[in-house]
Amino acid sequence: MSRILIVSNRLPTKILRTEESLTFQPSEGGLATGLGSIYQQDDNVWVGWPGLYVEDAAEEAYVCEQLAQNSMVPVFLTETEIRDFYEGFSNSTLWPTFHYFTQYATYEQSHWEAYVAVNEKFCRAVLELAGPDDTIWIHDYQLLLLPALLRQARPDCTIGFFLHIPFPSYELIRVLPWRRELLQGMLGADLIGFHTFGYMRHFLSAVSQLLGMSSQNGQIETGTRTVLVDAFPMGIDYERFVAAAASEAAIRHEANYREALRDVRVILSIDRLDYSKGIAQRLRAFELLLQRYPEWREQASLLMIVVPSRDQVAQYASLKEEIDELVGRINSRYRTISWTPIHYFYRSFPLEELASFYRLAEVALVTPMRDGMNLVAKEFVASKADQRGVLILSERAGAARELSDALIINPTDTGQLAEAMHDALVMPEEEQIQRMSAMQALVRQYNVFAWTQLFMDRLAYTKIKQHTLATETLTPTATAKLLSEYHAAPSRLLLLDYDGTLAPFHPDPQRARPDQELLLLLKALADVPQNRVVVISGRDRTTLQTWLGHLPIDFIAEHGVWLRPAGEDWQLFQTLSNDWKPEIRSILALYVARTAGSFIEDKEYSLVWHYRRADAELGAVRARDLLNHLTFMTSNGDLQVMEGNKVIEIKTAGIHKGSAAARWLATYQPAFTLVIGDDRTDEDTFRAMPPEAYTVKVGTASRSLARYHVSGTPDVRRLLRQLL
Ligand SMILES: O=P(O)(O)OC[C@H]1O[C@H](O[C@H]2O[C@H](CO)[C@@H](O)[C@H](O)[C@H]2O)[C@H](O)[C@@H](O)[C@@H]1O
Ligand SMILES: O=c1ccn([C@@H]2O[C@H](COP(=O)(O)OP(=O)(O)O)[C@@H](O)[C@H]2O)c(=O)[nH]1
Ligand SMILES: [Mg+2]
Numbered sequence: 001m002s003r004i005l006i007v008s009n010r011l012p013t014k015i016l017r018t019e020e021s022l023t024f025q026p027s028e029g030g031l032a033t034g035l036g037s038i039y040q041q042d043d044n045v046w047v048g049w050p051g052l053y054v055e056d057a058a059e060e061a062y063v064c065e066q067l068a069q070n071s072m073v074p075v076f077l078t079e080t081e082i083r084d085f086y087e088g089f090s091n092s093t094l095w096p097t098f099h100y101f102t103q104y105a106t107y108e109q110s111h112w113e114a115y116v117a118v119n120e121k122f123c124r125a126v127l128e129l130a131g132p133d134d135t136i137w138i139h140d141y142q143l144l145l146l147p148a149l150l151r152q153a154r155p156d157c158t159i160g161f162f163l164h165i166p167f168p169s170y171e172l173i174r175v176l177p178w179r180r181e182l183l184q185g186m187l188g189a190d191l192i193g194f195h196t197f198g199y200m201r202h203f204l205s206a207v208s209q210l211l212g213m214s215s216q217n218g219q220i221e222t223g224t225r226t227v228l229v230d231a232f233p234m235g236i237d238y239e240r241f242v243a244a245a246a247s248e249a250a251i252r253h254e255a256n257y258r259e260a261l262r263d264v265r266v267i268l269s270i271d272r273l274d275y276s277k278g279i280a281q282r283l284r285a286f287e288l289l290l291q292r293y294p295e296w297r298e299q300a301s302l303l304m305i306v307v308p309s310r311d312q313v314a315q316y317a318s319l320k321e322e323i324d325e326l327v328g329r330i331n332s333r334y335r336t337i338s339w340t341p342i343h344y345f346y347r348s349f350p351l352e353e354l355a356s357f358y359r360l361a362e363v364a365l366v367t368p369m370r371d372g373m374n375l376v377a378k379e380f381v382a383s384k385a386d387q388r389g390v391l392i393l394s395e396r397a398g399a400a401r402e403l404s405d406a407l408i409i410n411p412t413d414t415g416q417l418a419e420a421m422h423d424a425l426v427m428p429e430e431e432q433i434q435r436m437s438a439m440q441a442l443v444r445q446y447n448v449f450a451w452t453q454l455f456m457d458r459l460a461y462t463k464i465k466q467h468t469l470a471t472e473t474l475t476p477t478a479t480a481k482l483l484s485e486y487h488a489a490p491s492r493l494l495l496l497d498y499d500g501t502l503a504p505f506h507p508d509p510q511r512a513r514p515d516q517e518l519l520l521l522l523k524a525l526a527d528v529p530q531n532r533v534v535v536i537s538g539r540d541r542t543t544l545q546t547w548l549g550h551l552p553i554d555f556i557a558e559h560g561v562w563l564r565p566a567g568e569d570w571q572l573f574q575t576l577s578n579d580w581k582p583e584i585r586s587i588l589a590l591y592v593a594r595t596a597g598s599f600i601e602d603k604e605y606s607l608v609w610h611y612r613r614a615d616a617e618l619g620a621v622r623a624r625d626l627l628n629h630l631t632f633m634t635s636n637g638d639l640q641v642m643e644g645n646k647v648i649e650i651k652t653a654g655i656h657k658g659s660a661a662a663r664w665l666a667t668y669q670p671a672f673t674l675v676i677g678d679d680r681t682d683e684d685t686f687r688a689m690p691p692e693a694y695t696v697k698v699g700t701a702s703r704s705l706a707r708y709h710v711s712g713t714p715d716v717r718r719l720l721r722q723l724l
Helices: 030-035 057-068 079-098 109-129 146-153 179-186 197-211 238-246 248-261 279-292 314-334 351-360 375-383 414-426 429-445 448-469 476-488 516-527 541-548 581-594 616-633 657-667 680-688 713-723
Strands: 004-010 013-017 022-026 045-049 072-074 135-139 158-162 191-194 219-221 226-231 265-272 300-307 342-346 363-366 390-394 407-409 492-496 531-536 554-557 562-564 599-602 606-610 639-644 647-652 672-677 694-698 708-710
Touching (some): 004 109, 030 375, 179 197, 197 616, 375 390, 390 429, 476 713, 562 657, 581 606, 616 647, 680 694
Parallel strands (some): 004 045, 004 135, 045 072, 135 158, 191 226, 390 407
Antiparallel strands (some): 013 022, 219 226, 606 647
C-alpha cells in the first residue's frame, strides 16, 4: 500500500509542558494549518518535531504513542539543536535571506553543521518508516538538504519537495556560503514546487548560475535524473473555514465582540510576529489614516492579532518591543474614553475565534513585506458568507498572484496603504460583493485538496517521464556482462570522446589537458594486442596531437574532419573548403561582443563559439539567438550547426562523429565495441553503431540514444580500469 509521508520541521500538533501534564495543541503557521486537512487521509503519516524536549525514555514512548493515534511520528530535537538548527541556521540565516532581509542574516559555521546534522536525523527517521512504494513529501526551508540525503540512501524513491517561503533572486542566494550544497540538497527531489512562478524562476536561475545546470520547460537534468520544477499556489481547506464561520460558536463570539465594540468598523490583521509581515509599517499606515481622515476616529478600529513566534531569535524579540511601543504610542495619542484605536492581542486563538474575527471584520489588512503565500488572506475570503468585506493585500505576498480582486498595495508605501484603508471603508457594497465573489470562486476551486492532487499528479508524471526517457544505468550486473563480452572478444574497438568523457571540463578548454593517470590508462588499453583505441573528439588535431599524439592510439579530430590511424599521418575526411568562414566568423564576433566571457575557436575547417565562461543565463539566451541566426544563414544546406556542451559549432554539412565512426567500422569490424561520449555530437556516434555495441552516455540519463549511462568522468575512468 503506498502512502504519503509528509515531512516538515514542525508537526501540526505542538506539545506544551505544564506543571502537572503535557498538553497537545494545534500548531500555528500556514504550513501546519494548510496541510492539517491532508495528512489524516488514507494511511498518510506526518513526520516532524513536536515542539517539546522530552525528559526521559518513558515520556518519549508516551508522546510517540499519543501522536501515533493521529498518524504523526515525532522527531525529537535537543535544546542545542533547536538553538543552532532552528533558531540559528533556519531562522537566522535562511529565513531572513529568503525574505530579502539579508541585513538580519548571520552566517555561523556551527549553525550550518547543526543544520546538516538535523537534516541527517530527519533522514534516518524517514528511512525507518518509508516503504519502497511510499511517496515522500518534504516541506520547507528547514529541510533543504533532506531530499539529497534520502536520494543517496534510496536512489529510486519518490520524493517531492515544496518550499513554503519565497525563493529569492540569485543575488541573495549567492551571498550564502553554503549556497551550492543547499541547491544540491533540493535537487535530490523528483519534483520541486513553489507557490509562484516568480520563485520558481529565481530557483532555476540560481541553479543555472551556481551549478551550471540549465533547464528546459522547468526540467533540470542533474546527471542522473530529470528534476521537474513547477509552481503550485497553495490553497486552504475552504469548506472547513466556511463551516467554522457558520458555526454557532463563531456567531456567538462575534455577537459578544460586536456588543463590546458597538458600531465601530473593524479592520483586521492576523499574523505571526515576524519582521517579514510588515506589522510596524501597517501600524504607521493606520496612524496616517487617522491623521488624514479624522472622520474615522471613533468610527474604525484596528483589531490586530499577533501570534508569538521564534521569540528566542534576537530580531523577533526586538520587533516585539517595537510593536508594543508603537501600539502604546498610537493608542495613548488617539484613544477616547469610548474608543480604542488598536485592539492588540499577542497570543494565538482557536479556529472558532479566528472565524469570528473574520466574520466581524469589514476589512482585512494583509500587508507583508515578503510572504511565501499568506493563507490568512484566503481564510478571510472563505469566511465571508455574505460576500461583504474588503481584502487589502500586499503585492509581495504569493497570494497576490491569485487574488487580483483584492486592493493590491505596496506595503512600504504608507500613504497608499492609508488610502487603501479609506477606500475599503467607503467601498460600495455592490463592488465588495463583485470582488469577493470572484475571489471566493478561486479560493474554493484551488483549495488545499486540489493543490495536493496537482502536486501528486505532477510527481507521478515526473517519475513516469524519468523512466521512459532514461537510458539504463550501467549497474554492476551490466558492467559484469560488458566485461565478460569484452574478455571473450578476439578484436575490440574502444571509441572514446575526450572532453566530458575522458577528462572533466575546465573553464579554459586549453587547460583540460590529460593527467598522468589518463595517459597511463590509454597507453595500457592500447597496448593490449586485441584492442584498438580511438579518441573521437571535436578538438582540433594539433591539440590532440600535442596531448595524446605519442600514444599508440587512433584519432578522429574536429568531429570527423581529420582522421589519423595510429602511427600514420593525418588524413582529411574529404576535400573541404573554408570559403564560408569569413561571413560566419563576423556573425560569431558579434555574439562575442554582446556576450562577455564568450570567445571564438577557429579550427582548420570549423568555427566554434564557446560560452562556458559567460553568465550562465545570458549564455543560454545568446546561444538560442545564435542558433536561430545560423539556422537561417545555413539553410542552403552546405553547412551544419552543432550544439555541444556550452559550445555552438559550424562546419561543412555531412561531417560528424557518426560519419567518421562509420568509415572506421567499414575497414575494421571488431567483435566487441564500446563507445563512450557525453554531448549531443556523440549521439551521432551512438547512432552509427551496430545494435550489439555497448554505447555509454556520460551525464544525464535522459534523452540519449546510448544503451547505458554513467554519471561522470570518474565513472568512465573506473570502467576503463576494469577492462585491464
Ligand atoms: O514553525 P515556526 O517556526 O513556528 O513557523 C511557522 C511556519 O511559518 C511559515 O509558513 C509559511 O507557509 C505558509 C503556507 O505555505 C505560507 O502561506 C507562508 O507565506 C509561509 O511563511 C514557514 O514556512 C513554516 O515552515 C513554519 O512552520
Ligand atoms: O491564533 C492563530 C492565528 C493564526 N493561525 C493560523 O496561522 C496561519 C498563518 O499562515 P500564513 O500563511 O498566513 O503565514 P505563516 O505564519 O505561515 O507565515 C493561518 O492558517 C492562520 O489561520 C492560527 O492557527 N492561530
Ligand atoms: Mg565530450
